[in-house]
Amino acid sequence: MPKVRPEDRLTLGFFKRLITPDDEEAFVDGCRELALGNEDSALNHLRKAVHLADGAYLAGFLAFQKALFEEAV
Numbered sequence: 001m002p003k004v005r006p007e008d009r010l011t012l013g014f015f016k017r018l019i020t021p022d023d024e025e026a027f028v029d030g031c032r033e034l035a036l037g038n039e040d041s042a043l044n045h046l047r048k049a050v051h052l053a054d055g056a057y058l059a060g061f062l063a064f065q066k067a068l069f070e071e072a073v
Helices: 014-019 022-035 039-049 053-065
Strands: none
Touching (some): 022 039, 022 053, 039 053
């Protein structure tokens, strides 16, 4: 069974990006960066998706890890 690299798992193609809402695109980009271990970049993307439940959870979790307690709340 072929293995898919983490950076290829959460990648929206060109045409998919054209029809995906900005907040969902930011959520997917944030998840990809988190999977790659780029927490700062992931938090920047997830800040644009905080009105989505999963986006708010992940952004809050990353903010808490970085001792940004007011933002985490």
